[in-house]
Amino acid sequence: MGNGFKDLKINGIGQVAGGVYGSIVADGLATINGDVVCDSLTSNGTLKVKKSVEAGKLRMNGTGSASESIRGGELRIDGMLKVDGHVRFVEMDINGMLTASGGIAGEHAKVDGGMKTSENAEFESLKVHGQIHAGGMINAGELEILLEGNSQAREIGGERIVVKRKLASPRRLLSLLSSSLAARLTAESIEGDIVELEETRATIVRGNIVKVGPGCEIERIEYRQHCEIDPRASVRSAEQV
Numbered sequence: 001m002g003n004g005f006k007d008l009k010i011n012g013i014g015q016v017a018g019g020v021y022g023s024i025v026a027d028g029l030a031t032i033n034g035d036v037v038c039d040s041l042t043s044n045g046t047l048k049v050k051k052s053v054e055a056g057k058l059r060m061n062g063t064g065s066a067s068e069s070i071r072g073g074e075l076r077i078d079g080m081l082k083v084d085g086h087v088r089f090v091e092m093d094i095n096g097m098l099t100a101s102g103g104i105a106g107e108h109a110k111v112d113g114g115m116k117t118s119e120n121a122e123f124e125s126l127k128v129h130g131q132i133h134a135g136g137m138i139n140a141g142e143l144e145i146l147l148e149g150n151s152q153a154r155e156i157g158g159e160r161i162v163v164k165r166k167l168a169s170p171r172r173l174l175s176l177l178s179s180s181l182a183a184r185l186t187a188e189s190i191e192g193d194i195v196e197l198e199e200t201r202a203t204i205v206r207g208n209i210v211k212v213g214p215g216c217e218i219e220r221i222e223y224r225q226h227c228e229i230d231p232r233a234s235v236r237s238a239e240q241v
Contacts, residue, residue, distance in 0.1 A: 005039075018051055035068075052085070069102060087117075103136070114149075121153075129166065143192075147183040147199055154188050161192040161207075165199045165215065184215070210238075 008016060010026040018034020024041045035051040042059040052068035060077045069085030076093045086102035092109035103119040111128040115121065118135040125142040132138065132145060134153040143158045145151060146166045165183050185200045195207035199215035210223045214232035221227055221238040229235050 058089070075106075086119075145185060147185060150184050150186070152186040156187050156190045156192075158192045160194045161190060162196045163198055163200050164196075164213075 005020050005022045007022045008024045010016060010028065010030040012028045014026070014028070015031045015033060018032055018036050021036070021038040024036070024038050026043045026045065026047055028045045030043065030045070031048045031050070033050045036049060037054045038056070040057040040059070041053065041055045043064055044061045046062055047060065047064040049066040053066055053070040053072070055072040057074045058070065058072055058076070060079055060081050062079045064079070064081045066083045066085065069087070070083055071086070071088040073089065074091045075087070075089040077098055078095045080097045081099070083100040083102070085100065087098065087100045087104045089106045092106050094109070094111040094115060095113060097114045097116070098104070098111070099116045101118050103122065104115065104117045105122040107124045109123050109126045111126070111132065112130060114131040115128065116133040120136040121132065121134045121138045123140045126138070126140040127144045128151070129146045129148065131149045132151045132153070136153070137155040137157060138153045140158045141160070143156070143161045145163045147163065148166045163185050183199055187200070187202050189204045189206070190197070190200070190202050191206040193207060194209045195205060196211040196213070197205070197216050198213035201217045203219045204222065205212070205218050205220070206222045208224045209226045210221055211228045212218060212221065212233045212235060213230045216230070216233040216235070218233070218235045219237070221235060222241045223238065224241060227238050227240070229238065
């Protein structure tokens, strides 16, 4: 790697100590028993990290868990990753499920599947095709949620917030009968410069421009410039402020 740190390869069932490495490649069932700092970590199979991870690139193909926080440059998940701590990566690409007991933060994230945090989710841009659950706040400059199943947060804030229901394809009849019909975002408050909502239940929505689409149940809207309400939405009050 040119940095003087050794590379590590785990095949089959293996356990290694933590430490500082160049690249780590784990194929099979791997356990790392300490804190890890590395240029790259790729897991194909099942990975358990008993401590924290700091990686330039972390690639997870399969399932993984970390008992403390993970952070780094790029995170890609094809499968499931559960973290007992915070997750902080500059770029995230989630195909599957990321679950964290701490906050999840970064610059850019794309989620095809699900993201769940007990605390806050904070990004410059966040695109979710599927579900997102935040025990605290979702805060993103650009936030786009294409709902499939239920999503929720206590508060949502951003510059541009777009929430739409994902339309089921004709081939996916089961989804027509199940999750897509129930797809909904629930939040106490949603606040942004431009807010466009479908299938959303909220106590208060604030924005410069607010567009409320079908399936929404909003207690109160406070808008500065423009407000548009679909006849298929339920809004108790809307006021220009």
